[in-house]
Amino acid sequence: MIKSYLNCTTYDWHRPITNGILLVNLGTPEAPTPKAVRHYLGEFLADPRVTELPPWLWWLILNGIILRTRPRRVAHSYQQIWTEQGSPLLKFSQAQAIALRQAVGTRFVVALGMCYGQPSLATALEELRQANAQRILILPLYPQYSSATTGAIFDAIAKIFKNWRWIPQLNFVTHYYDFPAYIEALAVHIQLHWKNYGTPDKLLFSFHGIPKRFAVAGDPYPHQCQETVRQVVARLALKEQQWQMVFQSRFGREEW
Template sequence: MVNKSEVGIVLMNLGSPDSTSVPDVKRYLMEFLMDKRVIDYSWLMRKLLVGGVIVPRRAPKSAEAYQSIWWEEGSPLIVLTKQLQKAVQHDMEVPVEIAMRYGNPTPEAAYDKLLQDNPNLKEVILLPLYPHYAMSSYETAAEYAKEIYRKKKYKFKLSVIPPFYDEPDYINAIAESMRPYLQHENDYDYVLFSYHGVPVRHIKKGDITGKHCLQVNDCCHVKSPAHEFCYRHQVTITAELVAEKLGLPKDKWGISFQSRLGKEEWIQPYTAARFEQLPQEGKKKLLVVCPAFVSDCLETLEEIAVEGKHSFISSGGDSFTMIPCLNVHPLWVKAIVKYCSQIIAD
């Protein structure tokens, strides 16, 4: 067993531009969208598409969007991840650092900081802050951190915590963070679990059996080895477990997928479409929760709380509430401490 004094922890999140300036946003988007696990085309095709079309068009609009949600202390995602680091550190006897998949701080900076503080470091526990496995989220973060670990030839052991989409502590944290908004049944007509979307092609590509995902009726509920790497299955299970824990009636909640990029088919239903449809279905008081994001960021604070609310109200809705992400909820901090402590104990 490794001594606690020889262990360090890295909490790894998505990342953010260094500022809201167009050049910084361009730099961030280039790194993000050139990731072969985000847009899985050939390098040349990605370069032409991302560098020649997407980023030049998207960067100015994205910079405006970031400006609308930027905090005085900086990027909400970075600020909240630092707050999470501080909260976890308070309850852990081992040093805790943070890293981002894109932008700063890098995994290398986190590893080096841990080594600087403890030259006798024997093990680093990496927790990618993605509850669900997807090629473009959990996988790219974990593999990037591993790649840097190998390239720099660090001597410590790197242990990576797997996705925790169905872990009781995570489910309980989500449910309890939602509960204050559900005190009175008349306060809401519907709860929408909005997850970040992925292309249908990614779901099929990640199917290790080659014959299950989106090929078998009700594939998310038919047991299969494919589920270990299936984002669609995992987000479905998260929503069902949370809804069950909260006692939500089946007709008062649903799942949708946001942040679609490009023209190809992504997994459905689309969140943007549901915002327009729900008022027509008589669901005019809406609660939205985004369990795929553990920290509030552009996709929640602007895409959901601003754009989504405007779309829903404009379509005939009466009230719209986005439930904050877990951020530094005490039960979420407790869950992280438990996950990391279990690795240390082993």
């Protein structure tokens, strides 16, 4: 079998080297329709990092049940939040990329890729290669690490680089849940919201959950979420009765 990298285009060694930043988010359907949602869920839920179940069993569940029943219901939910510019997640991710480009100027080339869907990671990395970015900072837009999110991004990028002849120098950010600037940004935005809309009786911190077996197996996600909340609460000087932390979006019947 001929390796795919034998005929791939590599970097231009005669051009100046640039530095790249790859922002990565989860992904989104291309449209709020059952067909588009089915395609997106088929890609997303086929990732073994997301479920950690025996492949044969999950294939039966995914193709025999989930992709037959969920797309229409999920498409209806997407229709409730879809904007004129498209998916809110894509819209705000693109806005983050634009803001970062403005902040770093010509020092870095910034690209945006999605782990599932479009713009793909392969497209984003090719954009950086075309810019001759031989040093790339990979920044998942997940402050807290989980195998199902940040780990999945690492796998997807590694799979892409298997087809590249020359691998650029990489710096992969696994988490920033307790980074002071991140904590400060959360606190400032909360205070700004309170200033504009009034202080509530209770501040609710809600994170996407993971199956309990992931945490038992050593996934640091719950701990990192708790630490983020602890630091924000300390920064805002909240009393115990003024805040609450919860997890949401349970999937299936197992304990989360």
